[in-house]
Amino acid sequence: MKTERAKEILLQLLKIPSPSGQEDRLMLHIMEFLHRLDYDVKIESDGEIIDLVVNPEAELFYEVHVDTIPIRAEPFVRGNIIYGTGASDIKGGAAAILLMLEELRKEGKDLNVGIVFVSDEELGGRGSALFMERYRPKMAVVLEPTDLEVHIAHAGNIEAYFEVDGKEAHGACPESGVNAIEETYKMLEELKKLEPFKAKGEFFDPHIGIQELVCENPVYLIPALCKGRLEARLLPEQEVEDVLDLMDPILDEYTKSYEYTEIWDGYRLEPDEEIVQLAKKAMEKTGLDEFGGMRSWTDAINFMYNGTRTIVFGPGNLDISHTKFERIDVRDVVTASEFLKALNEIYGGSEPKE
Structure with a gap:
């Protein structure tokens, strides 16, 4: 059952503390997870910051940061709700990506997008800056807690x-x-x-x-x-x-x-831009229908400043992120994974682009 598998993946991520500057253990865990699925992983580093890149030649990338604020709440589970620092911001999004990659392998489907796991978003955004120094994808989805809204505007x-x-x-x-x-x-x-x-x-x-x-x-x-x-x-x-x-x-x-x-400066994407149109088709396929705007700094700023047209999307709630009561509904992690999977298929041409 996808919900139980998503819960397992997310709890594994939460049980490895990863405050900014201490992401190494979690990056190793993610790299091993990807290697078990037979994905090639490229490590990008400047000696301090570590990023993990999959499918580096892609023109559409999914980006998620693995660092959190200093730990304020240990992980625990109550039904389908998972509590703990980083659950919403944004290990739930990381779990959605890993679940998608696992599902693609099981179904024998191609990964058409690039994936990058970055460090240091909570402190200085150096992980996304390092990635953008070395890669310039055409489009991106930055994973952040948006309550499953697709954010086409940014404060x-x-x-x-x-x-x-x-x-x-x-x-x-x-x-x-x-x-x-x-x-x-x-x-x-x-x-x-x-x-x-x-x-x-x-x-x-x-x-x-x-x-x-x-x-x-x-x-x-x-x-x-x-x-x-x-x-x-x-x-x-x-x-x-x-x-x-x-x-x-x-x-x-x-x-x-x-x-x-x-x-x-903030930004707003136009309705006819390719990334917005692709996201709209993936939303229709997965039953999502809300557009919105991101209120907080995210790595999307580094992406947009370097010319990559970027939406922000993810499971979790921004209002409770960083609080002692941070939590996420694992069913939203599954929905986010399905959206990302649909977008991967539409972009790769296995779904009609019209």
């Missing part, structure tokens, strides 16, 4: 670390000091008023917020310094440089210092 992003200073005073004398925490929230309110963050999008809305804030205050004082991290999500059509021009004056006014650490 842009701005990340900034900042320091906001104030003025120390005794905690009972707020009128004599300047509260750095309050100044930080004033800054955030000003940023939220900017026109780009009041826009509406088709798949998601833009957003700006504080995701880290440290204000040490070991004695009873009005806090004089806050350090933190801002994250801004942009619509695919919003230009990052235009938004930065609006943010800079506010950050100049409120912060002691700030540094942009991540900046990228």
Whole structure:
């Protein structure tokens, strides 16, 4: 039964911890899995990063990262639901690919697409960058948790670390000091008023917020310094440089210092593009019907920046990924595998392209 086999494959992946920088054991497990199926595996490495490539000459690639955030929850099973760090992001997607490859061998069918398992997505995206330095496929499917939606749009992003200073005073004398925490929230309110963050999008809305804030205050004082991290999500059509021009004056006014650490534009694919049309046919074949947009950074950005037309797709839910409650329905892993298999067959010509 496919569901039980998918469960076995995913649990094997989850039982091998693979936080970013510690992917070696899991890569070895995947390589051995592929060798048992008699697939040739090419190892790409720069001495630090490891990628595994199957069918390197292909023009359509399936890409999935095998690293996770540091382990927050150990794997366990409750019926068809599998819990654990990486279950949703994105070892469920890796399991879907492995299940597809196993099914193709059993059925004696060809692998028409390329497969790449990459490292370091959660930290710096160096695995996909290394792959794109050495390969330039025409199209790609990047596996990420999308709730089985095919994402044809991708958010842009701005990340900034900042320091906001104030003025120390005794905690009972707020009128004599300047509260750095309050100044930080004033800054955030000003940023939220900017026109780009009041826009509406088709798949998601833009957003700006504080995701880290440290204000040490070991004695009873009005806090004089806050350090933190801002994250801004942009619509695919919003230009990052235009938004930065609006943010800079506010950050100049409120912060002691700030540094942009991540900046990228989003994108949206057109309905008539080949990868979208191929995906649509595979969706029809497997009963999927939802298009969407990816809200988080993914390796798709590295692919698109290098000219590879890329959709994002996978089992799992982005909202609960990275949380202590991360989990996935193994039946969605099977559905994802069936979609990938259908796309492989359509692309290879065993299904009519019309």
